[in-house]
Amino acid sequence: MWKEFKDFIMRGNILDFAVGIIMGVAFSAIINSFVNDIIMPPVGLALGNVDFANLFVVLKQGSPSGPYINLDAAKSAGAVTLNYGIFINTIISFLIIGIVIFFIVKAANSFKKKEVASTKQCPYCFTIINLNATRCPNCTSELK
Numbered sequence: 001m002w003k004e005f006k007d008f009i010m011r012g013n014i015l016d017f018a019v020g021i022i023m024g025v026a027f028s029a030i031i032n033s034f035v036n037d038i039i040m041p042p043v044g045l046a047l048g049n050v051d052f053a054n055l056f057v058v059l060k061q062g063s064p065s066g067p068y069i070n071l072d073a074a075k076s077a078g079a080v081t082l083n084y085g086i087f088i089n090t091i092i093s094f095l096i097i098g099i100v101i102f103f104i105v106k107a108a109n110s111f112k113k114k115e116v117a118s119t120k121q122c123p124y125c126f127t128i129i130n131l132n133a134t135r136c137p138n139c140t141s142e143l144k
Contacts, residue, residue, distance in 0.1 A: 051085070052089055056082060059081060071083065118131055
């Protein structure tokens with residue numbers, strides 16, 4: 001049983017999958033940092049010095065009761081909050097990851113070797129024949 005498991009794990013597609021997951025987690029951390037540390041501060045500054053990470057609505061007061069200066073103060077007081085600012089950051093991160101993955105897939109597809117057609121269809125009987133054929137082997141029609 002151990003040998004079968006080892007053979008299963010050592011197959012190329014499982015290793016590729018594991019590497020893909022690890023790279024995805026690392027890429028996600030980079031994008032989250034990019035959004036939280038690079039994109040959102042200027043956007044918040046342009047919108048009137050708003051810190052999106054601290055946009056929240058208190059659903060239930062904690063002890064001591066609010067108003068709370070920031071999200072950390074509300075959490076430490078035990079308040080129940082609706083954190084829509086963090087949700088906005090997450091949506092922006094998702095959109096950036098989606099755009100980057102789209103461009104990566106598009107670039108990878110452009111590097112793929114274009115397949116050269118090796119067959120054609122007989123215009124008379126619609127049989128698939130070799131591209132270099134001058135006569136159809138099925139209906140014996142002469143091909144140009």
